[in-house]
Amino acid sequence: MPSIVALAGSPSVDSRTVALLRHIASHTHDVDVVPIRALPAEALLGADVDDPAVSEVVKKVADADALIVASPVYKAAYSGVLKTFLDLLPPAALAGKTVLPILTGGAPVHALALDYALRPVLTALGARHVLTGLFLIDKQIERTPDGVVLAPDLQARIDAAVAEL
Template identity: 35%
Template sequence: MKLVVVSAGLSVPSSTRLLADRLAESTVRRVPDTDVEVIELRDLAVEIAHNFVTKFPGPNLEKALESVAEADALIVVSPVFSASYSGLFKSFFDVIDKDALTGKPVLIAATGGTGRHSLVLDHALRPLFGYLRAVVVPTGVYAASEDFGAEGLAERVDRAAGELAALLAPRPTAEVPPQDRGDGPAQGRAPRTVGSVEDRPLGTGSLKDRVVPFEQQLAALKVR
């Protein structure tokens, strides 16, 4: 299982990267056999800009794009600039192939200086990844500066990571009833024969249809 974390933080150290790491750690605790790769967008800023002009990604950007396309799931975290995701964050997902995220589970998160920007998750990030046809987990995580070290953030991180882990966990295959497997009639049920159908309810009574085999229909045509 491959989990790719995309962090758009610009500073070092970065609260955006700190939140991204917490989300990844909580997810890996639930899905142990998971390889985690972190993509720091600040290291790709120049190549992203060149890609818009030349239409060709540089080697580091190309590797990052391949990693995102091959990932089983993504954790994406952006700082809030002007009440939305950062331009660098948006630019990276602008150069990704339009089908790369189709059906891919994505956990969205953001950081900001104040709690007043928490709606960025539903007004900006969720529509973006919905447009890219990703499967966005129900819980997004927003962390303001005062949230780090305070109560509540850890619970939101664990809830979102649990939802992402649930999408990554293998699902048991449902057992198919014998009558639907085609390996014999179910107990107490007569086998169907070619050229006949079972009674079908119709209103308060029932209608019994008799299907004429194709050979008989063909013979009737020859006689005519």
């Protein structure tokens, strides 16, 4: 069975992105959710790939068959936390991998960030195939003490995207 690493690029402690990825992982086998914000800030900002926590995640990415890369939209792009992590990956880190990008935002206009901000970086890192991806309105993802409650149509969209992955 293929292994999937899900990179959660939210800087928020109470993150819909992490909760959403954990929800996806609970319905999908072999998904390892990695909240990038949990990595040491100094190591991320200094691009210290020798830091044990950072090198462990870089190895997980290298060993994965596929990736889910998720982030809230900030200033018409994915988060700086995610950008910082992606910048420290080697140039061909995603070579041969299929990637499902997921962005959440406050309005449908932010969906453009999938194609204009995130997809080019994933392609530049050598992803074999970047799927169409998902843009989800953040109000359709309600955080609960047990995870998330999704708007009725969201689960079917998520299931279809993960099945394609």
